[in-house]
Amino acid sequence: MMLDLLARFGGLDAEGLRPVMQWGPILPIDRSRQVSDERSLVEAGISSRRSAAARLGADDPEAEWARVRLESAASGAP
Numbered sequence: 606m607m608l609d610l611l612a613r614f615g616g617l618d619a620e621g622l623r624p625v626m627q628w629g630p631i632l633p634i635d636r637s638r639q640v641s642d643e644r645s646l647v648e649a650g651i652s653s654r655r656s657a658a659a660r661l662g663a664d665d666p667e668a669e670w671a672r673v674r675l676e677s678a679a680s681g682a683p
Contacts, residue, residue: 636661 611617646652658666
């Protein structure tokens with residue numbers, strides 16, 4: 606419907622565009638198992654922290670890792 610409105614009133618050339626519907630889950634997802642698995646992979650040296658963060662849904666794993674390092678340095682943790 607939005608493509609149709611933008612084509613009519615917004616000047617969008619919607620020729621050939623087709624909407625794609627993506628529905629999220631209906632019920633909340635318990636990700637504790639996935640988090641545990643990723644933690645095990647990182648601790649075993651099989652996966653990096655950045656890769657684990659990406660698989661867990663971090664939008665920007667590099668920026669997230671930079672924030673972790675910054676917070677760690679500020680708290681005096683190794």
